[in-house]
Structure formats: C-alpha cells, structure tokens
Amino acid sequence: MVAVLKPSATSEQIENLTQWLKERGLTVHISKGEFYTILGLIGDTSQIDTELLESLEMVDKVKRISEPFKSANRKFHPDDSIIEIGDLRIGGPNFQMIAGPCSVESPEQILAVAQSVKSSGATILRGGAFKPRTSPYDFQGMRADGIELLLEVKKQTGMPIVTEIMNANHLPMFEQVDIIQVGARNMQNFELLKELGKTNKPVLLKRGLANTLQELLMSAEYIMAGGNHNVILCERGIRTFETYTRNTLDLSAVPLLQELSHLPIIVDPSHATGLARLVQPMALAAAAAGAHGIMIEVHNDPAHALCDGAQSLRPEQFAELSGKIKKIREAIAI
Amino acid sequence: MVAVLKPSATSEQIENLTQWLKERGLTVHISKGEFYTILGLIGDTSQIDTELLESLEMVDKVKRISEPFKSANRKFHPDDSIIEIGDLRIGGPNFQMIAGPCSVESPEQILAVAQSVKSSGATILRGGAFKPRTSPYDFQGMRADGIELLLEVKKQTGMPIVTEIMNANHLPMFEQVDIIQVGARNMQNFELLKELGKTNKPVLLKRGLANTLQELLMSAEYIMAGGNHNVILCERGIRTFETYTRNTLDLSAVPLLQELSHLPIIVDPSHATGLARLVQPMALAAAAAGAHGIMIEVHNDPAHALCDGAQSLRPEQFAELSGKIKKIREAIAI
C-alpha cells in the first residue's frame, strides 16, 4: 500500500501516522519529494481501511499495491480450487455445461428440457424459481413450487441443479439444491453473502452489472470469510453505453480472474447478450478464453408461441454448440 | 408500445399475435413496410412483459412508448407528492437539509454532530448504523446499537432520523426510525423492496451505481405496488469511466425525475464525489437544479486524527453551505 501525503503535512503529523501504521504491524518507508511525500507500507495491509486512511486531512491519496482479498487470492493458494458435487468436479482441468430454461414453468417443461440437454452433454441443470424482475408487474417465478419441480427432476435425471436465491430466509428451501446462485443484482447484498458463508453449499456468484473484478472477488471473500470456500465465479456481462446487446460480455474477465484467484470461473452468454443468435459465438469464445464452464438457457417448446425465449437456444442448437465446444477445448489444450 | 416484426413473419403469425394482444385489451394498428411490419399498440401496456414479446421468433424488437411505471408516474398523479413526518414536509415547494455523520460511532459523537447541524439549519439527522462495505474486513457499523443511539439523539434534539436498512429481518428495529434508507447496492433487492412496500414508513430510495432513472422508478414502483406511497428518490452518482471522483453525480436526474414522477428527489453530493471539497459546489448545483433537498455528511471531530471523513464537511463548512443554499433557493424562485 502506498499513501501519498500532501505537501502541507507536518513532520509531527507524519510521525504520528507512521507510529499508528507501525502499531498495525506494517513497515513504513518514507520518500520525501518537493510536492508530495510517499509512504510505502509493507506487510499485511488487507485489514487496513483505505477510506479511513484517505479521509485524513494530510493524506492526498492511498493506492493499494496488493489486493484486498485473501481467501480468494491465488497468491496464497496457487492451485486451482476444485469444487466437488458428487462425482462432478468444477474448476481446474474440468469443463461443465450448465443448461436449462430461464424459468421453471411446469413439471413437463422442466423434465423435457433436462432430458434433452443431458443427452447433449449438459452436466448441470439450471432453472429459475425465484426471478428478479425490474418490474413488479412481470412474472416473479414459481418460487417454492419451482424449487420442488427442480428437485423432482434432479431425482429423475440424476442431474445436479443450480437455482437462484433472493432472500436468506429462503435458505431452508435450498437444502437439497446443489449450487445456490447469487444473481448480479445481489452481488453486493452483503447480508445474503454472510448467510451463505455460514453454509457449505457451493455458491455460483454472478458479477454485478457495474462491478469491477476486484469487487466480485471481495464479494467472494465475504462468503469465504464465513468459512464457505465453495465459490464459483460467473461473468455475465457488464453495463456499457452499447445498446445492440443487453450487456457487454467481458471475456477478459476469464483469464484475469484465473490470474488473480484460484476459484473456478463460468461464463453466461445468454443473459449477457440477451440474443439467442449471439449465444453460440460467445459460448465458443468463452471456451477459447479458458473458462471452466458455460451456462446456457435452453427452451424446449418452439411451438409455444409466446415464450420461446429471446435469449434461449432450442435443444438442437444446444447439441450443435456442445459438439463445437468439445473441439475448442481440444484446440486450446495443445 | 411498438412491436417491429421481421419480414419473415407470416400473415397467420401476425393474425395470431394481434389476436393475443387484443385479448389483453390493446388496440393494434398495423403498418406494413418492405423490410418491417410495425404494430402500434394502444392502451394500458404496463402489464405487458416486453421480454416475453421480444422473445417471439417473428418479433424484431419492441419499444415502449409509455413508461412501465404507474404509481410513480406524474401522468397519473400530476401534483407533487408531499411526504409528511410530523410537521416536516418533503417534496413540493419544501427544501430539506439532511445532515449527519457517515457512521454512528458513540453517544457523544452523534449528539454533538446532531446539535451542531441542527443549529446550522439541518432538518433531518442522518447516520449509518448498518454499513454496506465492499470488504468483509472493513468496519460494518454499530448495527443495533447504532440505531439505539440515533433514537436517543432523536429524543434529545427532536430531529427526525434517517438510517439505512440492509435486511428485511431488521425491520422491527426500525419501528421508531422516521425514514428508512435503501442504499444504492440494494436498489434492486426486490425482496427487501416488497417488504418495505408492506409498511407505511417513508423510504429514501437511492439510485444504484449503474441504474437508469427508469429502473429507479421501477424500484419505487415495487414499494408503491405494495401500498406504501411514501417514497423519496435520491440521486447519489453513477459509475462512469472518470476516476478523479468516486462516482459521477448526474444532476440532470433532478429535473428529469420531476418531469417523469411526482415523488420528491434528494441529492447526496458526499457519496457521489467522495471528496469533501466538492460537496459545497455540488450541493449548491443540486439546489440550483431544483432538488427537494440535499443529504450531507458532517463530522464533528477534527482532532480525531484517524477519521475526519474524506467526504465529510466540518460543522462550520456545513453552516456556510447552509447559508448559500438559502440564497440559491431564492435565486431560482424568481
């Protein structure tokens, strides 16, 4: 950590601050310039509150050199984390295909999609029971009933399931759910993250629409600080000025998160783009960039005129994608 | 609402869709072009799920003409909403100065700041008890104890108080709180909004870092749809590429929200800029733009070396600001 002091800082102030920092176990190196004095702080700075330091009259700015996350940091955990769900392994050399409908709608729908995607190589079933919607007048999901249907299909197909939680009070309903998803809008719902930290459930943590990679890792840190190290990161697009796509998928997040952290990283091209015809190219690109898996919306009912999902693939499109992904994985493995 | 159909749409598909829309009470006007067919939908479209419509194979895009919010919409409620807290009126021709420390730290601190800002014209006391922090290792607030201290000071000074909620389960603690704040990170915590909609407490709803004005109004709509119409909007800066300031204060939000909605709109220049020396010019600008109030961080303890608040004013600075605000209010009233 580097603290830049204003030219107006007095020797006494600098002395006091240096003393305070040393008491917190840091070594302090002072470089005095004409317009600024720079303090180089060496040691464990992750417990230092940057804002607190920056708020001091004498301080011009504070810049972190080392990352403020510890449990999620690859520096302290050089090997890839691998999260196990039964025989399934997420992270490291493994690649997982998560697929399923946007929302759980009926027993027939969720079973049909599950069977179809399983036969095309999907390893985990997704499906929304609780749906975060911008408008209170839009469909909010089947809620508890949706979870029930997912668990039923899990029994019938043997597929592990992932579904979103929106309220820590609902945790008991997620007892049998394999992976709990935290949606983009809840990435900084710290009260929810803390509760998830007390469980040992795998958590799929989606990046917020306007959150930096560091903030994503700090949210992972909230869960890990509670003792739950089963965190899977998910890139799903960020908000930019571009309007053709719903969000801008930031694929550089994949290699960057792998450099900064040991946690697995999954890409969701369906929500990022909002357009079914972009899902295949972006899913292939995610695999080529080295993601540990992709998460794809698939819908089974092209005849159902009024909900074929703007961003959902049809099962045969998913099967084609699945085949190409395999080839891409081979291409980058050389 | 306008639905643009692809050239590939068949007459039968168009007929079916038109039928479906008519059943929802809409009048449909069809304009056929060489490359597109445009459906003009007239009537109450707020209950139509745009994504659902857009997901149809035959639909190219859907554009809303009227706003998807109703209760918050000035069209259906032309007069300014005025929210009453005892004798205090928020909205309309009234202007409120909300001031107080970032965090409640001790009985002495919160009382001293309250007395100081009250004597300089503040009408509402702010103070954080539950603090949303990016890092799990940073100070999380005094929590329940902080609320207790605020209520104590409310009794001593007679000032109404506003403080942030982070978890609907904490609502019982907020029984005596005058205004419940929903922070920027929880603006789309829909489960929390729904619970607040069941109360009749005034809610200060902060705009999310990456949320549009329409999304802010849709979140207000979540609260209002539950029956609670006491919503106060708050602009506090959005995330952009600029790095000198923490966020970019979007003051055009003030006149725009007043045009779109009848709800009061408050500006928080402290969090937006993150720099105490920008608070005065931005607070004056907010008043000049027509805001119904401002929310300012004030700290009382310049001697307390390690927490004088990067974005907090000292009491004498607040007093100066308070005087200038009065003059600005007069200037724009001509």
Add this chain to the structure above:
Amino acid sequence: MVAVLKPSATSEQIENLTQWLKERGLTVHISKGEFYTILGLIGDTSQIDTELLESLEMVDKVKRISEPFKSANRKFHPDDSIIEIGDLRIGGPNFQMIAGPCSVESPEQILAVAQSVKSSGATILRGGAFKPRTSPYDFQGMRADGIELLLEVKKQTGMPIVTEIMNANHLPMFEQVDIIQVGARNMQNFELLKELGKTNKPVLLKRGLANTLQELLMSAEYIMAGGNHNVILCERGIRTFETYTRNTLDLSAVPLLQELSHLPIIVDPSHATGLARLVQPMALAAAAAGAHGIMIEVHNDPAHALCDGAQSLRPEQFAELSGKIKKIREAIAI
C-alpha cells in the same frame, strides 16, 4: 421509423407533418392513443434527419426501425465483402493474421519482426509510424521515416503493410501503403473519413473508445459514401468502468457486425487489454467468435530492457498463438 407525438399535438400540426413526410416519399400510418399518437413511417428513411424531426415541438420522440446506414448494410448487400490486396483476401471465409511492432523504431527492428512473424503465419505487417499519444511529451513516432522503413521491409519480405494515418494531408506518403488504418481517436474525424472516401485504398477503421456499433458503421458509411467500399472494421475495446484492463474487448461486436454488415471484421486484442498475457486468450476467443482476422503486437527484442511492450508478444509466443488459432478455425468450421 416511428415518430411519437405528444398528446398536445393538434390535428392541423399532425396533418402538416404527415404532408411533409409524404413529400419525402414516405408512407405514413397513424395510430392514435390516449396519451400518444404514433406515426409509423414506411419507405427510405435513411435520408431523414432524426434530430430535425425530434426537435419539433409536437414530437415526443423518434425511433429508427431500420438502420441509418445503407452501403454498409447487409440487407442491401447480402454476401460478405471480400477485399483483395494482391493475392490476399480479407473477409468471407478467409482469416488474416496481422502482426508487427507497436512502433517502427529502426530498419533492423522492423525487418527482424517482419521476418519472424511471417515465418509464424502472419500475412500482413503492422507498424506505427505516426503515433497518437495522449501526452505531447511522449514519443510521437518516426513519422515519414517510419513509412519509408515499412515500405523497405514490404519490398524485402513481400508482406502487405498497414499503418495509421492521422492527417489527410499525409495521404501522398501512403501511396504505397496497402491498408490505411484510422485509429480509434479518429473514428469520427469526419474530414479525414471523407478524404479517404475519395481514394480506393483499403481502410482499416477502428472502433472509437466510446462509440456504438451503429456509429462505427456510420463512419464506414462516410468512407463508402465517397465511393471507396474497401472498408475493414476493427474491434479494439471500449471504455468502461473496469480498471484491470485498459479497455473492455467487446467480442459480441464480431457476430453483431457480421449480422448488420457485409464488411470484414478484425479484432485487436493487444490494444484492448493492454496486457501481453491476455493477448493469447482474447485472440483465441476472437477467432472462436468468428472474426475475419486478428491484429497482434509482436516485439522482437527481449534484451532491450526498456521497451519490451506491455502489450506485445514475443515471436515464439506469436508462433504458439498462430498454431492454436488454426485449430480453433477448424473447430468452428464443422
């Protein structure tokens, strides 16, 4: 095009406007609602100035349905454009590897890099002679001398060259240059685009840091409107709030531009990320997304301590990338 009129629009105003639009060859369909009247405009709307229309008192908003670009539009030119440079073909089923140093520095450097990348599969040589730099105190390139060196190497290696122009007055120097690059900062330097439109030189047009895909295509349209249809689009990252990378590479631009336009689209992962270690994963992702080529910075002199290029690959890294790209191309061709 759809024009939404305010409720205050009088019948006479609507009549006048309708008349004016009909005189411009458009068919006008009117849908009258309670709060809005919608005009559906059918016909060639690309010559209609949206801002002009939107500026009318009675008009609430104007929304384009069809794209404002014509020459670049795939609707009017369904087949991929293929740009020929000698035997080389850019666009369609072809894939080009453009490689070379950030700046031309000396005869030895540019020749060495050219020979190295050519032997690893590069088909076009890049190298900056005129360098746009944020600071007037930074190195501005070898300018005319740099062009001379590039042309010399072109003779020696037979590789076509691409280099950036910053001033239309320099066009005579670019007589022998195969592809003229327009940098991100000049994407909307319309005076320069118009001059390039008068030549028949292939132009590599980079997307501006804050420009939408539609604006990129409108800038291509400036060149094409002058008669020069040899335009190659280039995605090189957009400016967002993320700070780990210099810019955010928007790979969804690849399939989207291919849908909207028939022009070839190249990806530059070096400038987008600013980090050499992200170049390979992002280049592979670009190929997987279906780009017509990539543009990579390669530097030859790891010993030269003070300029090994934060975003440049070493030749052996380029060779490895080159091999993997081939495999990716095969994987997506199935």
Add this chain to the structure above:
Amino acid sequence: MVAVLKPSATSEQIENLTQWLKERGLTVHISKGEFYTILGLIGDTSQIDTELLESLEMVDKVKRISEPFKSANRKFHPDDSIIEIGDLRIGGPNFQMIAGPCSVESPEQILAVAQSVKSSGATILRGGAFKPRTSPYDFQGMRADGIELLLEVKKQTGMPIVTEIMNANHLPMFEQVDIIQVGARNMQNFELLKELGKTNKPVLLKRGLANTLQELLMSAEYIMAGGNHNVILCERGIRTFETYTRNTLDLSAVPLLQELSHLPIIVDPSHATGLARLVQPMALAAAAAGAHGIMIEVHNDPAHALCDGAQSLRPEQFAELSGKIKKIREAIAI
C-alpha cells in the same frame, strides 16, 4: 511516481532500472516487501513515458502521483488564467454567456438571434458553420459561407464569435474568428491541436464523450506546448449507460478542473442533455458550481415548423435564464 516491481525482479534488474531512472534526474526510494518492491520516484516525472516503464518485464504497475500536465497545471501557475478578447475577459471572477443557434442558416437568422441574445445579456455569439454529423447524409453546415455570415454579424453587433473548426487546413478562414472551438469528437485529434498550438487564437476545447479530465488537460497541454496558452475548457457531457439524456453532464468537472488547472471552464448544457427543457436547470446548476460561463443554443424562429431545435431555447427563455444566472452568481459570491 511509484513503480511496483514483481517479486521475480532480481537485484541486478532493480539496480539497472534504478540507474536508468537516476540518469533521468529522478531520486529513487526503494521499499522492499514480501510480495512486491516499491520504487518511489521523486523529481520531474512528467517526461517519463508510463507505458514504456510499465512494459518492462519486472514491473507490475506504475502509478503517477503528480499530474502529467505542466503548462495547464495550477501547481505551477496558482492564479486563474484570464483570456482577453478586446475588452472581454474570460476566467477569474468573470462570467460569460455564450449564445446562438446550433447552425448558421441564413443572414436573417443569425442576425436576428445575435441581436436577441445580446439584448438579454449574451456576451459572445456562437453558431456552427462546419457541423460534425454522425451520418454522411445529414446536413453538414454552411461551411465557408457560414463563417462569412458570422463575421458579418460580428461587424453589425460588435459581438465576438466562436465557431468550430474540423480541419487544420481551414485555419485561414478562421483569421477573424475570435474563439476557435474544438469539438468533442476532435478532442484527441492531436494533429489539429498541434496546429492550433502554433497560433495565438483563443481555443474553446470541448471534453470528449469518453475522455477523463486528465485527458482533457493533456489535450490542452498539446495546444499550450506549442506556445498558445489561450485555452478555455468546456464540459459538455460524457457518455454513460443512461438513455433519457443524450449524455450525462458531469458538473463535478467544474470544481475539479479549477483545482487542477488555472484555465477557464465553460459548461454547455444544451449538447449535454439534448433536451431544451433541461437547459435552464443545468445552466443554473453550472453557475452554482462555479463555472466561468455557459454556452447555450438559442433559436429564433418558432414558426419555422421543422427546425426549432430539440435542445435550443427560445429567446424569451434565454432572457429568463439570464436573469436567474445573475442571481445565482450573487448567491455564491457571499
């Protein structure tokens, strides 16, 4: 400047780098940590190419402490710059009202608007002759003829004029123009900036849509480095995700630029918002924030049905605004 070295940096590498930096006149302080070594560089670092340094294998990151601009920097020029045009003074305690039509359209129009705004307190006349338009099919301005008309009106009214340049070759036409405007899209057209630096004409430099304040000041530095210190900065909105307004006016730029630089700063609320009804509140806010002037589009011809300017005020609206601005100026002067 602070350079953070990787843990892999060898003593020899550190020694070599330190030597190289010392040769450039800098003092180097070394702080060695477990994971990083920090070099504190003291002295004139404005000539150091950050990218060059960052590109070194051993360097993790480089952070500037002092600003890279010198001529524009308030540190080296503590007093406000005041730019004189005849008797008119821009900057310091002075406030200028720049007003006029978006485009020069006819002798009658430009004269009528000029006389009208002059009588309501405008001190400088604006009017576009060369118009940068996104589409090649939109009106490009009257060009040379427009300049002629402006000069004619300057003679008749005595008002100094400001108009935009798009091409350095046009400089001879601007001989009699009082202030040359560089538009947002040309803010980083470095070739144009360099040519303007060779003149002694006042330049109104608009901030680019996606440019930081530091980049704006670096572009001012390009002009000043050539010897022309008559630069006026202009905030006109930045590109964000918000869609109600054309751009987001960043008023915090006003106090920040005044802190960082001694140059005058003007605000253009018309282009920023794109909506006439937001011009007054944003202009008042700009004045309250301490701007040295505002730039407003005014149109004179409400009868001319097809071009009353979405973002233009009518003369009587400008007169009202002008009166309120005066009151605001008094309010903040206390």
